[in-house]
Amino acid sequence: DAGITQSPRHKVTETGTPxxxxxxxxxxxxxxYWYRQDPGHGLRLIHYSYGVKDTDKGEVSDGYSVxxxxxxxxxxxxxxxxxxxxxxxxCAISGDRGRAEAFFGQGTRLTVV
Amino acid sequence: TQLLxxxxxxxxxxxxxxxxxxxxxxSVFSSLQWxxxxxxxxxxLLVTVVTGGEVKKxxxxxxxxxxxxxxxxxxxxxxxPGDTGLYLCAVAGDTGRRALTFGSGxxxxxxx
Numbered sequence: 042d043a044g045i046t047q048s049p050r051h052k053v054t055e056t057g058t059p060x061x062x063x064x065x066x067x068x069x070x071x072x073x074y075w076y077r078q079d080p081g082h083g084l085r086l087i088h089y090s091y092g093v094k095d096t097d098k099g100e101v102s103d104g105y106s107v108x109x110x111x112x113x114x115x116x117x118x119x120x121x122x123x124x125x126x127x128x129x130x131x132c133a134i135s136g137d138r139g140r141a142e143a144f145f146g147q148g149t150r151l152t153v154v
Numbered sequence: 155t156q157l158l159x160x161x162x163x164x165x166x167x168x169x170x171x172x173x174x175x176x177x178x179x180x181s182v183f184s185s186l187q188w189x190x191x192x193x194x195x196x197x198x199l200l201v202t203v204v205t206g207g208e209v210k211k212x213x214x215x216x217x218x219x220x221x222x223x224x225x226x227x228x229x230x231x232x233x234x235p236g237d238t239g240l241y242l243c244a245v246a247g248d249t250g251r252r253a254l255t256f257g258s259g260x261x262x263x264x265x266x
Contacts, residue, residue, distance in 0.1 A: 045196075072252050072253075074253055074254075076256075081258060082258060083156075083242065083256040083257055083258035083259050084197070084242070084244075084254075084256040085256075086253050086254075086255070089253045091252075099253065131196050131197075133196070133254075135252055139202070140184075140185040140187070140202050140204065140246060141246035141252035141253075141254060142187060142199050142202060143197075143199070143244075143254055144199070145196030145197050145198070146196050147194070147195055147196055148194075148195070148196055
């Protein structure tokens, strides 16, 4: 199994508070991604990174920011959590070779009340 | 309109039955991936298909890429309860960013 760890695994937070989710990899892969998964929508890309300090927006980036200061860590921040951001968040990684096959973490279930 | 349309959305069958799920698009892709996701876990890659018309087999699972590389199917022979899960197809962007776009998935339940 690819070495990807997400933390926390579960979190309940109040509307309006900032929240940071962490993804840590031990594979030295260049590419890292944050997805959210909601019923009926599958997995949707929030932000991705193609190297240290190199990040870009995905299709559902509003209300989220990311940072990657080290190859192994990719942080996702909800600047001011809203109920619409209640979801399961997945981190994924992929290398330079192959067809962009991704390896996923176990997910973080976030509830905004 | 989603880039990848998966059907059916839900499927509940008895152990031993055969089934096929589909992933369709109007776009042409250089490759397509299939993932399986079990409850409480992240998706796990099953296969990547690359060539139009390609057929790949993984034990009781048979994957086919359409001749025009716009669609794909997954056929499971003699389904088992362990096949239960969410099956997702995905394609990589063509801009070099390598981020995957997923279909909304087929949720399969195999009853013992």
